[in-house]
Amino acid sequence: MINQTFEQLPDPMWVTAVQVATVWTEPQSARDIDAAGISNPTDIDDWINHLSYEESLALCNENRVQTQVLYGDPVEITAVKDDWAHVVIPSQPSHKDERGYPGWIPLKQLKKVAKKDWQTDQLAAVKLDKAWLESETGEKVMKLSYMTMLPVKSSDSLRTQVITPHGIFVLPTEALHIFPTEKGITKGNGNEIVKAVEPFQTLDYFWGGMSSFGYDCSGLAYAAHKANGYQIARDAGDQANGGEPVKFNQLQPGDLLFFAYEEGKGSLHHVGIYYGHGRMLHSPQTGKGIEIITLAGTKYEKELCAARRYWHNEGEQPA
Incomplete structure (x- = not known):
């Protein structure tokens, strides 16, 4: 899967640089109460937990939010307006745009990376509910979502070094499903x-x-x-x-x-x-x-x- 992602992207390319980037309908769709979701770093737990039922419902009823992308996911920037980037997401097919799902993300939540860095032999997918990205010394850096995928630099039975928008960090190997980039995840039933x-x-x-x-x-x-x-x-x-x-x-x-x-x-x-x-x-x-x-x-x-x-x-x- 995501094989086609790299084919259409330029070099260097842009990737998501926060744990979860929310894709908004328009730059003005985000509200003051959404600050924890449009910052860098984000605190998605804090954002979601502090939204009232009515404020959460308005994300749908007022057509504010389109989709989300996970840390390290490639996007293609098609336009920039002030501090916002209009993107398409190749890994999320949509009738709205043949290149991928469209919408707006704060520019500060994206980072430019070398394409070759994302084309390693193996990818690591978080297979647990959440997993902490850590520094080499074990400091917790970012709580990652299930199915976050990052290129693998090296791996042993305990620790896996992954390439991220912020450099080389570590994830516990037991929290990951590591698979060949070219073949993708083995298809399940x-x-x-x-x-x-x-x-x-x-x-x-x-x-x-x-x-x-x-x-x-x-x-x-x-x-x-x-x-x-x-x-x-x-x-x-x-x-x-x-x-x-x-x-x-x-x-x-x-x-x-x-x-x-x-x-x-x-x-x-x-x-x-x-x-x-x-x-x-x-x-x-x-x-x-x-x-x-x-x-x-x-x-x-x-x-x-x-x-x-x-x-x-x-x-x-x-x-």
Whole structure:
């Protein structure tokens, strides 16, 4: 996965230089209460925890936030306006821009790096909920999200040196999945897609969320697939237009379920991951946490409009 990322990027290129960079609709979309999310360094825990329900809901209802990118993720800057950069994100496919998901990030949250530094033989992906990036002397530097990916400089059974926008730092090897950059993460099956995000139950929903500090519905689906070597679109609408269509009586764990208003006939508004036995794992809405529910007897049973499969079993060819 992310193989195409480097092909379209210039040299030097720009990468995310904070634990999580939020991508805003416009530079003026960020509010004073969002200071901890648009600073460098960021404190995503502090930002999210201090937002009221109404302030969190406004990120969606007032169309303020588009998506997020993780530490070290490459972006392409397409314009600069004052202290903000308009970017596209190659690793997040979207119908909004064929180059990648578009939006605005504070320029101070990005850093220019040499392309060759990001093209090492191996990448390290954080496989735990969070992992602390440390200095060589063990000082905690930054709390990183699940599925943050950084180039590997060296690794042993205890410590892995990674290349970051701020130089060489260390992560505990036990917190990482290290894989060949050229091949990407080995593709998992549907059960492994479910297992990847099952531990995030009760984590609060966060609009635009693409990190283990808070996911939205399609962000959770994206992360589950990313962890298993599949790159899917960022938004639920685009996710529903890809993959292999699945009949409702042939659902398997790891399939994506899509829901639309007007009992499935209106506009699409939600995506969840089929868990098996008539259940769904999903990040429902602002004010609620990630949960596993039985579909029968809920509004989701009536709103179910489509199912798609992106995964395939070992030895099978993708659809």
